[in-house]
Amino acid sequence: MKSSYYQSQDLKKFKSISDWSPELGKKFFDYYNSVFEEGALTAREKSLIALAVAHTVQCPYCIDAYTQDGLQRGVDKAEMMEAVHVAGAIRGGASLVHGVQMMEVYNKRSM
């Protein structure tokens, strides 16, 4: 067993998840590749969304992959950091909006 749960080299082995389930693996990667194709959104825009989501789900593999993908697509540091702040704002907002629930319970239970 490796000394750490996360190993950066494992990113290169991502495709090996198909080994134990080729059919589902193929379906997943076909879907994955289709999702990132140029469409109503540009591939560059999709890459930035992926970077933001990677921070939301806190996946170190995805953060590595989509930082590098962004570099290749000419995304600069200001754009990447703004995307991370979008993730932060949604995550933070998701916590804070529950404050309304807290306030309602507090008010209901208080005199």
Place this chain on the structure above:
Amino acid sequence: MPTKSLKAQKSILASTQKQLNLLSGGIFASGELPTFSERIAVQGESSLRPRKLEILQMNIGYMCNQVCAHCHVDAGPDRKEMMTRETLEKCLKIIETTSVHTLDLTGGAPEMHLDFRWFVERAAALGVKDFIIRSNLTIILANKKYNDLPEFFKRHSIHVVSSLPFYKKEKTDSQRGDGVFQKSIQAIQMLNAVGYGQPNSGLLLDLVYNPSGAFLPGDQQALENDFKKALKTNFDIDFNQLFTITNMPISRFLDYLVASENYEEYMYALVEAYNPEALNNVMCVNTLSVRWDGYLYDCDFNQMLDLKVANPVQHLDDFDETLLQDRTICISQHCFGCTAGAGSSCQGSVV
């Protein structure tokens, strides 16, 4: 940012042999990654051989007014190597007497060569189909005597190819030096003013994108669209095409890869992105590169590694087009740079 060439710094990697040793050792010697020769063998190619000679690329000297962090030439103000007039004349003869239809002048900053204008006037008079000069742009503003270069280029119908690694200051200056972006923009505006990059002018201005770090270039067309939109909106600049060029793991970029501990990851990325289709269109199959001292190479990268053509003819003095065609192109692991992704050449992607 470096201020001196690796040669002037007496860096270990100024030695071409040390670079070749590095490129053949480690992950390649251990079999962790296939060598370029092994990789093309999988595709059924035992070697690379030239097709018809079409492009003569002349590196007329390594002197440059810039010291770019990625430069595969290790060029800079401290490099004094320069082609003699006698050698320039021999090149003119080759243009006259061979199948070459494209002349590609590079350096260093070729404009700094003392015989630059003399040579361009003569070469242009020979009527080559495509006469390319690789200009770093800032040279146009480096000294009053260079300010008329846009007019000079226009007079001789030169096809100008210029490096601009990004359409924003930060990435450009981090690769090419402080203030380079602003000067480059000003130089492109001067070229635009005489007609370069303008519709129907016939004056071609192409820009070159090099990644500003240890990553591969993205899609050439997508980047060209981004460059055109940003440069037009922000600086009212026009240009023809964007060429994406992969940074070769040699010379100063190799030094950067090693110093930043990116070397192995970068080589992995190049090998994993190997594209068999790109191999069919690599530039060494129709190009010959001439060094300032008249020695001949399969490409400018092999020149910088001093891998002379594998042929009895190795120098302009003995030039023989037919004999030269019968050779095997010298390869090493840096060649993965030309076959990664959509491929890479001095004319951009090849697939």
